[in-house]
Amino acid sequence: MNILFTCAGRRNYLLDYFREAMRGSGKIIAIDSHIMAPALAVADLSIVVPSVNHPGYLATIKEIIRDHAVDAVVCLNDLELPLLSKHKGELEKLGARLFVSNSETIDIAFDKWKTYAFFKSLNIESPQTFLTIDEACSAIDLGKMDYPVILKPRWGTASLGILEAHDEGELILCYRLLKLQLSRSVLKETNQIDIEKCILIQEKIKGAEYGMDILNDLNGVYQKSFVRKKVAMRSGETDKALTVVNSYFLDLGKKIGQATGHVGNMDCDFLVRRGKVYLLEMNPRFGGGYPFTHEAGVNIPAIYLAWMRGEVDITQYMNYTPNLTFVKYDKILKINTESYLKKSSDANLVCCQE
């Protein structure tokens, strides 16, 4: 079984987990638009490809699936999920199973305003969120919300451009600056959909942060959730966390997983303040918090492989142990790019999200 990881970035651990689960049968193929992506250094076959926004991206993926007999595709980048979901049928006809969710879930997850509405529709609490300064200020004037508030791009990834305002003056400053920054950022294209409604103003909930992996099967049927309490963040990813088992959280995961019908693993963030849970966002892919789930006894790569083989009983792969603490730390790796296949003319210039 050959598995393709798109936008492999720096997820060396995930490639290692899959390699272990594959037990020597099949190849790990990693692609990235940046020749220096660390994960390219640990794959069996590494291919430098055009960036996700490049018109040739989809054709390159197809070529790789065909040329290298790819059996499964694991997508790791928010920016490519809409494209791959849209063309899922087409790509699967080439013989590869795509671990990519339905377009509706991907759209809800990528647009944080829709995420807010989605949680509301499920009667799940979420921090109060507004699309304009006027609405946010009137909620504050009416005593429904307090400073500080968070300002963030409606369509965002990896904590790009998050600001915090402590009074109306700062709110206006932050709003104007964020709008300027967004008009220049990599998210430009996406945000220009509606430039006047591209910034979310959100109540800051001062509570403990949690992450959750919500696992559905290949048909989008809910399986189980795995929760961790975040102790520290770094570059928008969980850096230190404590594993947690709590039936209330698990019921929430079930409610969300059943409603989205997403495929495979979905990363989800929430806050807890005074016993009340506030859902923040969802990312229908492996998130930076997955290693915490894995090290605590859950083997989602092995589960994916079991499903691909048609197996149904996955209980042996889900021995989640609570009350374990894990931290991430840096290792360093020598890169030799000579062995990489190059399918991009500007491999050094464009940089995949990491």
Next chain:
Amino acid sequence: MNILFTCAGRRNYLLDYFREAMRGSGKIIAIDSHIMAPALAVADLSIVVPSVNHPGYLATIKEIIRDHAVDAVVCLNDLELPLLSKHKGELEKLGARLFVSNSETIDIAFDKWKTYAFFKSLNIESPQTFLTIDEACSAIDLGKMDYPVILKPRWGTASLGILEAHDEGELILCYRLLKLQLSRSVLKETNQIDIEKCILIQEKIKGAEYGMDILNDLNGVYQKSFVRKKVAMRSGETDKALTVVNSYFLDLGKKIGQATGHVGNMDCDFLVRRGKVYLLEMNPRFGGGYPFTHEAGVNIPAIYLAWMRGEVDITQYMNYTPNLTFVKYDKILKINTESYLKKSSDANLVCCQE
């Protein structure tokens, strides 16, 4: 020989390099104010201490030096360098050698306005820098500087609060916001020295970024420099780099190392645009770029140990190979804090810079 690492943070690699150089003789002692610091998980003795700003910090260091027969102290945090430098004589009387520079160099490095003046005094080019909006705007009006400009805290660490402005309107927005943020930040105390002159407005040099380790001996005598071209940054640290040997850069390192007379390794950043070099900043401690130097054939931990033993010839430890590319990637580690010594009452609340 027992070595103490203060504010050990996430520098697991540095502890590993020292452990290797020590060849089983002596202990690696790591301290941090945050019980979850990854480096605490890999030391022989791990101690949770008060934060650098706590009045009991210095007394705790003294106690540890005495109680655990510490022979050398390696300091890893900008915020503690002034304190440890000031009390260097006192601490060394307890029997430990401190790898900490003179107060003047630490002061110049920590205050980026002084850094700018320092480079100027050495006739070393540096990006044009201003302390007020008026001065910056008049330089732009006179055609001496162009947008975009960078705004950053005069006293800053790990790329906290860096903004970029593309016109006068954005410059004013950024300046006001940064001032508000600084008035609330961890750097508050430091920056209140002169709140009207706490933000630097700096020409943005669009060039290739470089890092350099400038090595002086224990008496501040220049030894050698090791240069890397940065390919990517993450959380203010070098994430991907290519090793470089270039005599012009090495002459610059020599000029700086001779002028500072710093002790041990000093991290230094510069930019190159159209063949011209622009010095940015210096950090008189091991920086996040050191693993690149080490993996390319230079063993500064072994050099420190040789100097401690009174050896003079260190050439065997300096086989720097150019044209090698290295990247950092994440690993995950289980934390068991039960074995840690606790010398802080609020170990979970305060967080050391990482």
